[in-house]
Amino acid sequence: YNILFDDEQKNYNYELAKITEKIKYISIEQSSFDGIQNDIGYNTDAGDRIQSSIPIYAGEPINENIPGRGRSGTLEPSNKDTDDWYRFSACEGQNIQASITSDQDYDCEIWNSVGTPVGISYTVEATGWQFIQVYAKENSGDGEYQMSITISGQNDAETGVDSGDNINQVTKIEGGKYSGYLDHNDHEDWYSFDVNVGDGIFVRVEPMEKSDYDIHLYNPDDILVHSEQFYDEDNLEYPSDISGTWKIKIDIFPGWDLNKWPDNYFLYGSGVYELELSIGGDANPPIITKSQPEIIPIAQTFIVDNDPSTSKDEYSYLAAVPAANYVENGKRYVSPIVYQGIDIVPNWFTSIDETTQYLLDD
Numbered sequence: 220y221n222i223l224f225d226d227e228q229k230n231y232n233y234e235l236a237k238i239t240e241k242i243k244y245i246s247i248e249q250s251s252f253d254g255i256q257n258d259i260g261y262n263t264d265a266g267d268r269i270q271s272s273i274p275i276y277a278g279e280p281i282n283e284n285i286p287g288r289g290r291s292g293t294l295e296p297s298n299k300d301t302d303d304w305y306r307f308s309a310c311e312g313q314n315i316q317a318s319i320t321s322d323q324d325y326d327c328e329i330w331n332s333v334g335t336p337v338g339i340s341y342t343v344e345a346t347g348w349q350f351i352q353v354y355a356k357e358n359s360g361d362g363e364y365q366m367s368i369t370i371s372g373q374n375d376a377e378t379g380v381d382s383g384d385n386i387n388q389v390t391k392i393e394g395g396k397y398s399g400y401l402d403h404n405d406h407e408d409w410y411s412f413d414v415n416v417g418d419g420i421f422v423r424v425e426p427m428e429k430s431d432y433d434i435h436l437y438n439p440d441d442i443l444v445h446s447e448q449f450y451d452e453d454n455l456e457y458p459s460d461i462s463g464t465w466k467i468k469i470d471i472f473p474g475w476d477l478n479k480w481p482d483n484y485f486l487y488g489s490g491v492y493e494l495e496l497s498i499g500g501d502a503n504p505p506i507i508t509k510s511q512p513e514i515i516p517i518a519q520t521f522i523v524d525n526d527p528s529t530s531k532d533e534y535s536y537l538a539a540v541p542a543a544n545y546v547e548n549g550k551r552y553v554s555p556i557v558y559q560g561i562d563i564v565p566n567w568f569t570s571i572d573e574t575t576q577y578l579l580d581d
């Protein structure tokens with residue numbers, strides 16, 4: 220598709236900044252006092268062009284206080300705001316219905332993934348971004364509008380239907396690239412595929428919107444053997460140890476569920492995902508983390524002073540290690556060593572991830 224989002228990063232930063240402020244939303248009534256618009260919960264005006272469209276979460280519960288999940292907006296033709304543009308993802312074959320109500324002479328239209336207007340009822344021809352334009356007709360006044368947008372039907376992996384929602388309702392696929400759809404009424408899509416023992420299984424899932432979809436792999440005995448549960452894109456690999464029909468579950472983190480929001484958590488959405496499966500080659504087995512042995516802390520501290528002119532501090536440190544960390548009668552005892560008198564921050568292994576990987580490799 221040829222649509223460019225020149226304001227995408229700006230909107231994204233704006234949304235992130237709002238979330239880190241712990242989501243202190245202003246209601247529509249409050250914001251109208253100082254003339255700030257609050258289009259569908261963003262506390263700002265939606266973009267006036269298709270290239271500056273902002274995300275609307277069509278597949279999620281309506282909530283006027285959460286960016287992208289509201290349906291109310293404002294147009295002010297007297298102040299050059301004649302257009303509000305929104306975007307969302309949908310799969311080929313899904314149907315979109317859009318409508319608008321307002322006291323003013325406003326209308327709306329769906330635009331497809333190549334930027335062509337297609338009316339208010341549209342069966343998607345190409346998987347990707349779809350758009351809604353809300354616009355004021357000539358000579359109409361300033362006012363508010365209420366939007367309605369419905370996505371119906373599914374076409375997961377080009378089957379014409381939704382992929383099953385449990386381990387007994389799986390869609391059979393082969394290696395290749397597919398598209399699918401999840402939303403607040405459809406939390407899971409299950410797929411199966413045949414694998415020979417020794418073959419690597421590689422699965423990539425990438426949500427199109429800012430969403431959190433995860434991958435869970437089940438062996439032919441229907442036992443969960445591995446999961447990838449990062450934000451945004453997930454890549455799972457696993458060496459098959461049994462020949463037969465393996466299964467994956469793709470599921471959605473319900474970002475709209477306020478009870479499940481950790482601090483600073485991004486408000487993940489629903490929508491289209493890309494699924495890529497390849498079978499064969501060498502896959503790495505998952506890293507099994509060893510459990511931490513039980514340790515007994517000792518109330519003592521070894522202090523080593525920095526001595527840049529000699530090696531005294533290095534030898535003191537080495538001498539302190541066996542006294543600070545030792546096993547006696549099968550139990551491990553640990554106490555801290557403090558190396559003081561220097562404030563250079565090393566530039567290696569400074570992140571938790573780097574340190575964790577270093578320790579795993581070690």
Ligand SMILES: [Ca+2]
Binds near residue numbers: 265292294295303
């Ligand atoms: Ca507006």
Ligand SMILES: [Ca+2]
Binds near residue numbers: 264265301
């Ligand atoms: Ca606008």
Ligand SMILES: [Ca+2]
Binds near residue numbers: 375400
């Ligand atoms: Ca689905």
Ligand SMILES: [Ca+2]
Binds near residue numbers: 383405407409
């Ligand atoms: Ca499903």
